[in-house]
Amino acid sequence: MTTLVLCVDRANDIGRKSGLSTPVVGWEAVRSLVTDVGLADPEDSSVNCLLEALRVTRELRDEREDAEVAVISGTSESVVGADRSVARQLDELVELHDVESAVVVIDSAEDERLVPVVESRLRVDAVDRVVVRQAHDIESTYYLLKQFLADEELRSTVLVPLGVGLLLLPLLLVQFTPAVAMAGLAALLGAVLLYKGLAIDEFLSDAPERVRDALYSGQVSVVTYAVAAGLAIVGLFLGALAVQTPGTDGNELLVPSLLFVYHSVPWLALAALTASAGRLLDELIGSESVSTSHMNLPFGVIAIGLVVRGVAGFLLERQGELANLVLLGRVHLSPMQRLAMFIFTGIIISLVGVRISVTVSDETLEDVVENRQESESSR
Incomplete structure (x- = not known):
């Protein structure tokens, strides 16, 4: 039984920059792919992801395990089409190779969304996320902000009160002293935080139904x-x-x-x-x-x-x-x-x-x- 070291590329950056179609299977094929992608865009984090997949494969083989490295990517412009393309390529690998488990190597939060697709077909032993060391703080902050902005509840809870407060601040400064304006703004933000923290919004939304019942x-x-x-x-x-x-x-x-x-x-x-x-x-x-x-x-x-x-x-x-x-x-x-x-x-x-x-x-x-x-x- 083989352990599949799988490099996942949801956005198909590897396919576009190398000009090759995925899946790409085998040590030599992936090693050549690293060179092609690196020459096309040396700053792309996919190069580090491919190298990490090769490194993990070598470590498994050094431990006398049967390991194979492969690269799959989404080949569609839409998100659903890309995920389905990855699923088809994964089915081909499972059918052609006697695969027992997988180690998934990713380089972004977007690629991490494909882990459940892999888990639906193989047992995933580990998920190895590669972050370029020089850009660790920047990339982590970027993905945290991206996930934060994608959450509708967090946006309405945090961004809306901040936006209202920033809009009111100039009006308060024009009408009152800076101390009074800042005190009013702090009181407004404090009231909003208590409103959400004490779940008053949920109580008020359920109150009409409870009264009617x-x-x-x-x-x-x-x-x-x-x-x-x-x-x-x-x-x-x-x-x-x-x-x-x-x-x-x-x-x-x-x-x-x-x-x-x-x-x-x-x-x-x-x-x-x-x-x-x-x-x-x-x-x-x-x-x-x-x-x-x-x-x-x-x-x-x-x-x-x-x-x-x-x-x-x-x-x-x-x-x-x-x-x-x-x-x-x-x-x-x-x-x-x-x-x-x-x-x-x-x-x-x-x-x-x-x-x-x-x-x-x-x-x-x-x-x-x-x-x-x-x-x-x-x-």
Whole structure:
């Protein structure tokens, strides 16, 4: 059985410059072909590819292996025609020679696309890519850029934002200072990278279909999500209004931020509670059991909202922005007592949620075991 050392030329540079038709088989024939191609174009990398094929053949023969060298090339102007021409020449070599495996020698990324064609007919033991040493960096960069430009997704992800940014940069420089223009451009590119990196485009493209399916299936969560979005907007709006009250100092950042959190957290927590309740109702309607995470989520939302509001109220009361909390119209709480009450209430609610979810899951597990026992006994 013979190992075929195959030099592949997809663009038919060897055939055009030597004037010979492929396949060319045999040590002497390929050695003569090297001279013809080298005299026609000494700078062609095909010369190095042919020499590498001869070198690999000599090494295999030195190791007492039966090796034969051959050259095949595409003889058509079209890409499909060239690949089919290479396939026909390879079929001729397989038919005329008792070939067991092949070592493919190539000199470009374009020729490497023919490796699957060879693999469909022979077992490929190795692929030897020849790069001219003096032009290694240039050629590697060229093929990387060529593959990059051929990828439509990479072009739309990288080149389009860069192009938009470069078009906006002169307009920003005309209207604003260079620092503001560069900051705006960096913010734009950062937003694009986050948009693609977080797969927001995929989420937005799938959102209409998910909403349509949810509406057709009658899921309660669609309505509760809409209500939650409205409550979140109300909470953010009220928080912004609280920041702009006359009693706050606009030059300070901490107090307005705490006021925003204090006034918006109840509405945001109510929005999250509404969304989680809708999800819980969907689980109850769609299946007989409810997962522990969905059962525990509303209690966790309430507990987190209480703790965050308690911390914000404690800090604001220490700064004199809030009056002391009064319980039942009689009991005045200090800032530390307010904080302790909110944290303690949050922990209790969280523990109640854990207990309820565990109880429900245990009952569900018992029902499953009983149903399984009943089914086995009926059999």
